[in-house]
Amino acid sequence: MSAIADKAAIVGIGATEFSKDSGRSELRLAAEAVRAALNDAGLAPADVDGLVTFSMDNNTEVAVARELGIPSLEFFSRIQYGGGAACATVQQAAMAVATGIADVVVCYRAFNERSGYRYGQVSSALASAPTSSGIDAGWSYPMGLGTPAAQVAMIAQRYMHVYGATSEDFGRVSVVDRKHAATNPNAFFYGKPITLAEHQSSRWIVEPLHLLDCCQESDGGVAIVVTSVERARDLPNPPVIIRAAAQGSGSDQFVMTSYYRDALTGLPEMGIVGEQLWSQAGLAPEDVDVAVLYDHFTPFVLIQLEELGFCPRGEARHFIADGALEIGGRLPLNPHGGQLGEAYIHGMNGIAEGVRQVRGAAVNQVEDVAHVLVTAGTGVPTSGLILGAA
Amino acid sequence: MTERIHDEVERVKAAGASAPKPGRDPVNQPMINNWVEALGDTNPIYVDDAAARAAGHDGIVAPPAMIQVWTMGGLHGQRNTDDPLGLMLRLFDDAGYTSIVATNCEQTYHRYLHPGEQVSMHTTLEDVVGPKQTGLGEGWFVTTRNVWTVGDEPVAEMLFRVLKFAPRPASPDRSAVLRPIVGHDNAFFWEGTAAGELRVQHCPTCGRLRHPPGPMCPSCGADKQDWVVAAGRGTVFSYVVHHHPPVPGKQLPFVVALVELEEGVRMLGELIDVDPATVHVGMSVQLALTKIDDELTLPFWRPAS
Ligand SMILES: [Zn+2]
Numbered sequence: 001m002s003a004i005a006d007k008a009a010i011v012g013i014g015a016t017e018f019s020k021d022s023g024r025s026e027l028r029l030a031a032e033a034v035r036a037a038l039n040d041a042g043l044a045p046a047d048v049d050g051l052v053t054f055s056m057d058n059n060t061e062v063a064v065a066r067e068l069g070i071p072s073l074e075f076f077s078r079i080q081y082g083g084g085a086a087c088a089t090v091q092q093a094a095m096a097v098a099t100g101i102a103d104v105v106v107c108y109r110a111f112n113e114r115s116g117y118r119y120g121q122v123s124s125a126l127a128s129a130p131t132s133s134g135i136d137a138g139w140s141y142p143m144g145l146g147t148p149a150a151q152v153a154m155i156a157q158r159y160m161h162v163y164g165a166t167s168e169d170f171g172r173v174s175v176v177d178r179k180h181a182a183t184n185p186n187a188f189f190y191g192k193p194i195t196l197a198e199h200q201s202s203r204w205i206v207e208p209l210h211l212l213d214c215c216q217e218s219d220g221g222v223a224i225v226v227t228s229v230e231r232a233r234d235l236p237n238p239p240v241i242i243r244a245a246a247q248g249s250g251s252d253q254f255v256m257t258s259y260y261r262d263a264l265t266g267l268p269e270m271g272i273v274g275e276q277l278w279s280q281a282g283l284a285p286e287d288v289d290v291a292v293l294y295d296h297f298t299p300f301v302l303i304q305l306e307e308l309g310f311c312p313r314g315e316a317r318h319f320i321a322d323g324a325l326e327i328g329g330r331l332p333l334n335p336h337g338g339q340l341g342e343a344y345i346h347g348m349n350g351i352a353e354g355v356r357q358v359r360g361a362a363v364n365q366v367e368d369v370a371h372v373l374v375t376a377g378t379g380v381p382t383s384g385l386i387l388g389a390a
Numbered sequence: 391m392t393e394r395i396h397d398e399v400e401r402v403k404a405a406g407a408s409a410p411k412p413g414r415d416p417v418n419q420p421m422i423n424n425w426v427e428a429l430g431d432t433n434p435i436y437v438d439d440a441a442a443r444a445a446g447h448d449g450i451v452a453p454p455a456m457i458q459v460w461t462m463g464g465l466h467g468q469r470n471t472d473d474p475l476g477l478m479l480r481l482f483d484d485a486g487y488t489s490i491v492a493t494n495c496e497q498t499y500h501r502y503l504h505p506g507e508q509v510s511m512h513t514t515l516e517d518v519v520g521p522k523q524t525g526l527g528e529g530w531f532v533t534t535r536n537v538w539t540v541g542d543e544p545v546a547e548m549l550f551r552v553l554k555f556a557p558r559p560a561s562p563d564r565s566a567v568l569r570p571i572v573g574h575d576n577a578f579f580w581e582g583t584a585a586g587e588l589r590v591q592h593c594p595t596c597g598r599l600r601h602p603p604g605p606m607c608p609s610c611g612a613d614k615q616d617w618v619v620a621a622g623r624g625t626v627f628s629y630v631v632h633h634h635p636p637v638p639g640k641q642l643p644f645v646v647a648l649v650e651l652e653e654g655v656r657m658l659g660e661l662i663d664v665d666p667a668t669v670h671v672g673m674s675v676q677l678a679l680t681k682i683d684d685e686l687t688l689p690f691w692r693p694a695s
Binding site: 120121122124127128129130134135136137138139140141142143144145146147150153154155157158161203204205206207208252257259260264 | 567568569570571572573575576601602608627628629630631632633634635636637638639640643644646648655656657658659660666671686688689
């Protein structure tokens with residue numbers, strides 16, 4: 001049994017609206033999300049003694065603490081590797097709570113990713129950074145491979161070649177996410193489902209990826225409040241227990257360009273996360289009632305299903321057929337609409353959905369949810385969570 | 391070149407207005423009828439005497455927007471030799487700015503014209519600005535003013551601006567590519583491409599080949615590494631066709647291939663001289679080292695011959 005499993009609980013979630021142009025500062029989005037999460041938890045800023053975010057977040061812990069009037073912090077931490085940080089922020093919080101380093105830790109992520117700096121464009125700043133990441137980028141950016149879509153497309157093409165998956169197989173992920181988003185009033189694509197034919201006819205971004213294989217770009221913020229299971233019992237919401245929390249990085253790991261491993265058909269870093277999650281929680285894939293899988297690009301949802309053990313390698317396209325990922329199917333996926341349908345908040349909105357599903361309070365609620373699996377960014381060193389009812 | 395352009399601009403400006411060019415026909419009802427029909431303008435004051443009088447005119451008037459019609463040169467018309475716009479177009483054609491696009495057209499009407507009036511038009515060169523870097527290519531904005539007169543009376547004016555530009559070359563400006571950071575651990579590679587070699591890191595202790603290279607052999611821990619020169623042949627292990635967004639130094643769409651070298655390592659490179667639709671996993675490719683400038687030689691790939 002892991003030292004952190006079942007020691008900490010998520011007791012509050014909060015978010016701003018999700019939009020293409022928030023019209024306000026990233027710090028304000030962070031402060032609004034954290035305040036909303038504390039209100040949800042029935043806690044005050046003075047109860048908070050820890051803050052965790054992504055290394056990519058532009059709002060320092062001290063700036064957020066100032067805006068909230070948090071009088072003192074005893075724990076603050078940041079996680080690297082873009083969206084791979086999402087579930088790891090909760091792992092950091094759970095470790096701090098389990099070890100007694102902190103009592104109430106808030107994880108947050110807020111950005112103007114659409115109206116401000118857009119991750120989907122070519123980042124010349126990354127390519128010219130005098131760091132090991134900058135040196136790594138020198139093996140791809142000068143050759144013209146410099147956007148997340150292109151970086152994912154390279155692996156997707158190989159995966160299609162080896163296993164016979166098709167663009168339509170990828171499109172089914174997009175269709176189910178948009179179906180779920182269509183009935184989620186908080187989703188950017190509320191009321192806007194798509195068909196597989198629309199996916200197929202959407203323009204190329206980077207072959208083999210169509211536009212509708214790529215998640216949206218969003219402005220917004222999400223915050224998650226973590227405290228001990230004991231304290232959680234005294235708070236208003238039913239506690240959502242952190243059954244397992246893990247990070248993973250694999251052999252010969254690069255950030256988005258791990259192209260030099262023997263096979264180019266998997267996400268070994270996610271496999272490493274999955275093994276820890278099953279081990280910590282004492283659970284297996286068949287125990288999962290809802291999967292919130294990181295879906296910035298559709299092909300990596302299929303590969304995650306394989307890495308996490310839901311199906312054998314190369315068979316995800318069969319696993320997802322016949323509505324398996326829809327609510328009522330054998331593994332409901334992203335009932336909030338995912339990042340393809342709800343919003344791209346770097347995976348943090350997926351954790352909030354996992355919490356709602358365990359509480360039984362989601363807009364697209366799955367019946368009798370005991371365990372939710374949540375994953376973070378793919379193609380990068382990443383992380384995952386299993387959330388469960390008390 | 392720029393100086394010659396400025397000199398000619400000053401000469402034409404100093405020459406002032408061109409000689410008035412009379413319209414081929416006076417303002418006339420048949421032409422008005424054709425024009426309002428073609429444009430679907432149903433205002434009766436252009437075709438019905440009673441309606442025009444009811445609207446306060448002395449009779450039928452011509453649509454003001456027809457002003458250019460009255461002085462058009464006809465199917466085989468020639469610009470007058472003193473026409474400033476014609477002089478400017480010839481100047482920029484000769485200087486290599488061979489393409490043209492109109493960017494602004496502002497017309498001012500001083501009064502209505504009546505059938506039977508004889509209209510003339512003269513032109514002055516207002517301004518020439520450039521060279522400017524535009525989305526279409528480098529070019530010059532040329533602004534002229536046309537004045538239409540009846541006798542000595544100005545009846546309408548038009549400010550007209552065109553961009554005369556040199557269309558972009560079909561090949562991309564490769565010097566705009568993002569540059570690799572060069573340091574202790576990868577200098578041998580970039581020095582190699584400049585020297586006409588594709589170098590692959592080699593561990594002298596255990597013999598491992600490695601790309602991308604690094605400072606310490608992951609197999610045996612040796613911290614002294616050297617290299618071998620690759621033959622420059624390989625196969626496509628995977629590839630993408632990039633359509634969006636634009637990438638510095640690349641012309642859309644373009645192919646990036648992950649090439650598996652004969653020596654066993656993989657490396658990324660743009661695949662050139664190829665129809666993207668024909669690229670496939672397993673395709674044989676060969677190295678095409680391309681000098682970008684004195685600082686950078688990039689490894690491209692092309693289909694094996
Ligand atoms: Zn070695």
